[in-house]
Amino acid sequence: SEVILEVENLKKYFPVTNGKLFGRTNYLKAVNDISFTIEKGKTLGLIGESGCGKSTVGKTIIGLNNITDGVIKFKGKDIGSLNNKEMKPLRKDIQMIFQDPYSSLDPKKKIGYSVKEPLDIHNIGEEGERQDKARQLLEMVGLSYYYMNRYPHEFSGGQRQRINIARALTLDPELIICDEPTSALDVSIQAQVLNIFKQLQEKFDLTYLFISHNLSVVKYLSDDIAIMYLGKIVEIGDVKEIYKNPLHPYTKALFSAIPTEDPNIIKDRINLKGEIPSPLNPPSGCKFHNRCPHKMKVCEEVDPNLINVDVNHKVGCHLYK
Numbered sequence: 174s175e176v177i178l179e180v181e182n183l184k185k186y187f188p189v190t191n192g193k194l195f196g197r198t199n200y201l202k203a204v205n206d207i208s209f210t211i212e213k214g215k216t217l218g219l220i221g222e223s224g225c226g227k228s229t230v231g232k233t234i235i236g237l238n239n240i241t242d243g244v245i246k247f248k249g250k251d252i253g254s255l256n257n258k259e260m261k262p263l264r265k266d267i268q269m270i271f272q273d274p275y276s277s278l279d280p281k282k283k284i285g286y287s288v289k290e291p292l293d294i295h296n297i298g299e300e301g302e303r304q305d306k307a308r309q310l311l312e313m314v315g316l317s318y319y320y321m322n323r324y325p326h327e328f329s330g331g332q333r334q335r336i337n338i339a340r341a342l343t344l345d346p347e348l349i350i351c352d353e354p355t356s357a358l359d360v361s362i363q364a365q366v367l368n369i370f371k372q373l374q375e376k377f378d379l380t381y382l383f384i385s386h387n388l389s390v391v392k393y394l395s396d397d398i399a400i401m402y403l404g405k406i407v408e409i410g411d412v413k414e415i416y417k418n419p420l421h422p423y424t425k426a427l428f429s430a431i432p433t434e435d436p437n438i439i440k441d442r443i444n445l446k447g448e449i450p451s452p453l454n455p456p457s458g459c460k461f462h463n464r465c466p467h468k469m470k471v472c473e474e475v476d477p478n479l480i481n482v483d484v485n486h487k488v489g490c491h492l493y494k
């Protein structure tokens with residue numbers, strides 16, 4: 174299958190000025206040398222705790238951040254090398270859906286207008302065609318067209334997120350970056366919205382980068398998953414393989430916290446000591462070494478590279494050679 178997104182050695186550092194102290198600039202290494210690819214029609218789930226850099230990855234791909242180093246290729250084109258004019262068609266092809274369904278719709282605009290608006294901005298089609306498309310999209314996410322003339326405050330959080338999904342589809346994108354799109358919703362509503370993501374993916378052969386800290390959500394939607402810790406990917410590969418056989422001590426600890434479906438199976442929950450260190454002052458060597466139950470001498474000194482342990486399974490840990 175065609176690779177649609179290639180991220181190669183991506184770095185995104187944010188300068189942080191330490192007041193007058195030595196007058197030097199420190200860097201927050203939010204994304205620190207990560208690589209992955211996504212094939213057309215597939216979903217990569219990007220997992221990690223808050224502050225690990227996963228949202229920064231999404232925002233950098235969509236162009237909300239400039240790239241510190243590395244390459245992002247969309248359908249073979251190096252996004253970082255394009256000028257504004259060359260970027261314009263790509264802005265249609267890649268869309269993003271954010272976590273908060275409340276702040277992402279303009280409260281003063283009717284929702285039919287908000288769904289149609291991207292067509293106005295890109296000057297696509299006649300007014301009647303634009304209205305038709307908005308109507309179809311709303312119906313596709315399970316909202317009747319007669320809601321077109323209502324305002325965002327008349328809808329629940331789950332409905333608003335469906336309106337956001339409809340709006341993200343207006344320009345027929347190929348890749349959608351979903352940043353915790355169901356985290357703000359009631360658990361009872363989450364499944365409905367996730368099913369809409371699945372149905373739309375099949376219907377339009379959409380590709381998703383699905384960012385979440387919710388392991389069940391990611392498992393349900395993803396073909397591949399990548400686990401991030403302090404700006405790095407520590408494990409990546411086929412979702413079934415990694416859920417069956419997690420290898421990185423951080424992945425193992427995260428997965429040990431998922432409740433089992435079978436109450437007779439009692440899992441040993443791995444409780445990690447300490448907190449995630451500040452990305453402003455990350456540990457030497459393996460970024461996980463101060464919390465790892467398997468730490469060795471080498472871990473403090475050498476940052477492990479990702480190595481292949483199976484056809485589609487990589488891990489970055491000195492336990493695996």
Ligand code: SF4
Nearest residue numbers: 459462465472490491
């Ligand atoms: Fe633990 Fe060392 Fe592996 Fe890091 S490299 S996860 S510290 S065993």
Ligand code: MG
Nearest residue numbers: 223224227228
């Ligand atoms: Mg986030």
